[in-house]
Amino acid sequence: MSAQRADIYQALGDPARLTMVERLGEHGPMTTLKLVEGLGMTRQAATKHLVVLENVGLVSSTVRGREVIRELRLEVLDEAAAWLSDRAKQWDRKLDALKTFLEG
């Protein structure tokens, strides 16, 4: 149902996580420490946010030596964006038709 669907928007619905997503989109894959810079929170807090993003598939991680590289999964973000766009368009037509029906 809408449960899984909602999870992605919930993941995006936190300022810290949205900022992380933006950073990954603007500058490409990076480590946890790079991501946490300027966020005003500890590394552990940031890690938790990254786990949330990973659980919904928005971010993937690769271990490289002692580092963990986090990467934005654009396909997933794109799918989430497209779903909203499609619904918005679809409902626009539907509600428009409903409106003209009620008026006419």
Added chain:
Amino acid sequence: MSAQRADIYQALGDPARLTMVERLGEHGPMTTLKLVEGLGMTRQAATKHLVVLENVGLVSSTVRGREVIRELRLEVLDEAAAWLSDRAKQWDRKLDALKTFLEG
């Protein structure tokens, strides 16, 4: 910053609220009681969700007699969808350029 931005996705990030948005999009404006049908929760719980949706501008309400009619604000939903779409496209180009740069 991303705080206000995140609020909209957080509002969408709950199964009950997302279902309400879908219902409003599919069937047009309706009362709280119509909206709560089949959601498996009390009217009061549903009202709280509707307040959340209203606070971020996704839903507006009109009092008609003893009823309150809730309506989906498509412009706001559309804006939220467009923002995600735009970012997804923008980052796709950016990360693609970064990738070919690193490879080449």
Added chain:
DNA sequence: CTTTTATGCAACTACGCTGTTGCATAAATT
């Protein structure tokens, strides 16, 4: 080999969110 760096895991606190019940109000209905 010692030290620094990057990270994970666990326990704990604080707070907010979701949902409930109970009561009050005000508009339709009969």
Added chain:
DNA sequence: AATTTATGCAACAGCGTAGTTGCATAAAAG
């Protein structure tokens, strides 16, 4: 006028989330 219907408001419980600190580990650097 009495009843039903649609709603709001407030207090409360439960639970999850966001954040912290502290300790452990393992790779890189010196």
